Amino acid sequence: MLAALAGVRAPWWVLLALSALVLAALPVTLLVDAIVMFARSWRVARSLSTPEARCPRGHVVVLGPGAAWTCGACGYAYLGSGWGPCPRCGAVAAYVTCPCGLALDNPVFELLGSDDAR
Secondary structure, three states, X not given: OHHHHHOOOOOHHHHHHHHHHHHHHHHHHHHHHHHHHHHHHHHHHHHHOOOEEEOOOOOEEXXXXXXXXXXXXXXXXXXXXXXXXXXXXXXXXXXXXXXXXXXXXXXXXXXXXXXXXX
16 A cells, blocks of 8 residues: 555645555554454364364265375375375375265365465
């Protein structure tokens, strides 16, 4: 916002008042962003700690620590969590496939946004 004010043709006192207004709003916007980030992180942490999830069709997919998984990157079979890293190569699954064929996305990648390199 301050950079946009640099191109405005107005008296110095108008620019000063607008700059003060922008700087006064900054703590409020930072607080709102912090609350939104905390809520997203809390929701992801809660979904990572559950031992099972439901696919879009309502089927239960067991993700818990005792489930058998095969790493998509190296092919290593292990017992562990569906969202945890592979013990051999450290790769993390971007999704888990339900027996019906639909995918459940890893909630960690939701925090990363669309620019993740899956």
